């Protein structure tokens with residue numbers, strides 16, 4: 598009898614230790630990914646393209662990219678992420694737009710969707726994609742602090758690369774701002790998610 602109680606207690610402690618880290622460390626779209634990977638850390642760089650409406654965000658966008666590219670030195674978790682800016686749309690796999698898409702009352706900061714090379718919208722839960730399109734909703738996006746603008750671009754970049762909302766973790770860049778995100782760039786959970794999705798870059 599005593600042995601059983603001890604075992605039950607041990608199991609309970611084990612579960613407590615395991616659940617918080619296993620549940621919600623990162624979220625994916627059923628492990629679907631960006632075709633061709635995220636750059637192989639400089640070996641096979643990927644490219645992003647900034648459309649005219651978003652070209653004024655000269656710190657939020659490059660800072661978000663730089664922080665994703667440098668998780669190794671910044672937080673000690675190296676990932677294959679290596680994005681560079683291009684002026685060639687056809688070379689890009691991450692398109693960044695900005696306009697008043699949804700109005701200020703919508704509360705929508707940005708929206709990201711995934712596409713085939715032929716220009717068809719992808720259900721990211723059932724197949725991989727060729728490129729992602731980020732649309733920053735200017736009236737809400739511009740109401741944010743500099744810190745949260747950068748965090749929001751970094752969050753949308755995460756969607757392009759295959760990370761889903763991580764709303765139970767305010768310390769993840771994939772937590773929505775409305776759910777209490779406290780960071781403005783990728784953290785360990787986010788980087789671990791990328792390494793899970795792209796074990797070969």
Ligand SMILES: [Zn+2]
Pocket residue numbers: 752753756761762773
């Ligand atoms: Zn999101």
